[in-house]
Amino acid sequence: MTMLGAVVERGKTRFAVRAPRAEAVWLCLFDGDTETRHAMEREGDTWVATFPRDLAGARYGYRAAGPWAPEAGCWFDPAKLLVDPYAVELDRRFIQNPALAEHGTDTAAVVPRAIVLSPTPSLALKPPRFAPGGLIYELNVRAFTMLHPDVPEHRRGTVAALAHPEVLAHLVRLGVAAVELMPIVAWIDERHLPPLGLVNAWGYNPVAMMALDPGLCPGGVSELRETVAALHAAGIAVLLDLVFNHTGESDVWGGILSLRGLDNAMYAHAPDGSLINDTGCGNTLDFANPAVRRLTLDAMRHFVSRCGVDGFRFDLATVLARGPGFDANAPIFAEIAQDPLLADRVLIAEPWDIGPGGYQVGRFPPNWLEWNDRFRDDVRRFWKGGEGIGTLATRLAGSSDLFGPNSPQRPCRSINFLAAHDGFTLADVVAYEQRHNLANGEHNRDGHGENFSWNNGVEGPSADSLVLDRRRSDLKALLGTLFVSTGTIMMTAGDEFGRSQQGNNNAYCQDNALTWIDWNTRDHDLQAHVEQLAAIRSSNSARYASFPETAIWLTEDGTPMAVSDWEKPDAANLRCETVNGTGFRIDRRDRTATTLGT
16 A cells, blocks of 8 residues: 655655546645646556655645536646645645635645655654543643743743643643643634634644644644653643544635545535535545545554654544444444554544434443533533432443443443533633623624523622632532542643633634633632642542442432432432442532542
8 A cells, every 4th residue: 555645765755645536646846935846647546756865844735637527526626736635744824715715726825835754763652641530631732821921932822832841730730641632733714714803723624634733833743742752751641632524625615725626535425416514514524435544544643653642532523433324333443443553542532423313422432432421511400400419420420321331340431521622611601601602703603502501690700709709619519520420531721720711602713812821810729629639539540430339329318319319309419438438429509529538
């Protein structure tokens, strides 16, 4: 099988790109803005060009010719400079421009060029540094570090900032077992954002699946590799949030940037030829196509072997198993499990998409962890006052209704969380009943409508000390519930000290002070509470990784729970003791969640 991408080996440089239906493909080398085109030779579905010299550092792209018949799935336009799907570094960020979608309009001036890399020695493969049961800390690299007072200004907003000693110290104090980095590969803004003066701040709109975004990771592969090493030295694993469900080429009105101009068949199409949109983003990658699975696996191998990452979280992961319907035995699962580089990596599914049958919580393979939104919603409802203690007990004990029957030998695959990047921050859960997304330019119609949130009598910020005390008590109760739960737990950066987005529950387009974490206004009391919870849990996180052997559920007065106790609609207290000496007490009336024993 031909190795794709630009490869430098023994003084030669070989370029290979897949374009099965193209009639001609050119490699375009750039010296500044001067472009030199080299006709490539076909080798089956692949086009190749070989040079008898080392071209490390050279800038390049592709152009492809063939039928222009979008209705038939052919989008060939030689005027479009195309980014190598296997590029690992780019010389600039993607930007929206009308030329990207105009047939016959040249785009060399607005499309990034890939950079040929010198051979990068593979790292010695080591087992992942993360085990289920620990704390995953989800963070947006830019928002997390832009205002950090100890990080030098020139490093703020970059992957390298995560290696700063003060950043590492904060993560260690929280007992973080793994950081989960929101997308750091190169993405493009959605078309509607530039006219609104907004940009995509989250990165869930990728174009090049392996190429690190030049804004977040200006040092490229070396910067990520060195940052991963620093986090590992602090005892922290690194997980990358990857988006393989769609690309930033969007719908039929989107641009021609890479796959669309080379191999449009990598997108899923309905029988009538229209793009399937199971993602809500205009297109969906087709995982029934072996080329899509190969790109996914090659990207994962790249980040493991060259950068040393410990695992991956997959956005809208149901797409990975569609062909077109969801299949719990989809080929991608076996291919990952059989790969010597990937088989032991941490694998996390966001187990839903918006397509037919898209909600698949609990149906991923036994070695996959899954985001458990039922934990989020049911715990919020309990503390709001609208959920019974029976449902809460199920969530605390590992959600066996979703992930199978209790078994002490069987790991719990649930990732329990109360808030994530998508939705209210945790502090906003107890301060806002309604979303406040007007700044997003969509008339407050975007984002979740039902958040199971409350405001303690005052919407938004409050100077009333009584309201603030109630909110802090609610946050401590929510966090206490999270930290005593069976399964792996996840927090989003800043929730440990009360960050707010002023009620915006879809802040994907807010790259500004609304989402940048303000380290100078932290709630130090809340942070200290989280550090205490983390110290208790991390002292033996392995015991939280599997369903409890025996759980004894007790009433408020310490007697075993009867069926009638579970069914009382106004029941406010729950106590659990397990045979290994751990336990906890939940009290809805006094707003506490307390660990019993260690």
